[in-house]
Amino acid sequence: MQGRYLAYMVHALKLLLPALIPSWEFFKAVEPSPRVQWRMLSSPKDQAPPWQEFRPRPAKLSVFAMVGRLFWNPVWNESLFMVSLAERLMLNPTAHSADEIRYRLAAEIDRTVPGEKHRKYLQFQLIFVSRDENGLTQTITHVAAPCLMNDIAR
Numbered sequence: 001m002q003g004r005y006l007a008y009m010v011h012a013l014k015l016l017l018p019a020l021i022p023s024w025e026f027f028k029a030v031e032p033s034p035r036v037q038w039r040m041l042s043s044p045k046d047q048a049p050p051w052q053e054f055r056p057r058p059a060k061l062s063v064f065a066m067v068g069r070l071f072w073n074p075v076w077n078e079s080l081f082m083v084s085l086a087e088r089l090m091l092n093p094t095a096h097s098a099d100e101i102r103y104r105l106a107a108e109i110d111r112t113v114p115g116e117k118h119r120k121y122l123q124f125q126l127i128f129v130s131r132d133e134n135g136l137t138q139t140i141t142h143v144a145a146p147c148l149m150n151d152i153a154r
Helices: 002-020 063-071 074-091 095-112
Strands: 033-041 121-132 135-143
Touching (some): 033 074, 033 095, 074 135, 095 121
Antiparallel strands (some): 121 135
């Protein structure tokens, strides 16, 4: 009886170990990393202000912040979803992906940009960042047409 129980435990452990200690062999190469940038315009033909990165990564994090992010980090999860949307928009462009990016950008702007700095139009672009022998290279892969902020369902 004890031998059978031990066999079940070993079998269960064999099934559980790959989930606890994943294999990293699926990374054949490091692919370019997509970034979403945005800007607000007074009109579609307005002189374009500089692009702003959607939720730029902090230069430094305290140990306390890193440990806290291990357990609760909904903002990072949404940022990863934006990366997924950007990749999806490049591989298989759909209105849904572009609309979802606009929706999330508009919601972030509503939360973080003071009302007096809001403009009527929102525009976004996707850039892919890759590393080569000269350092980091940024390639613009998609520039969306300006969209009225009021037309974005939030």
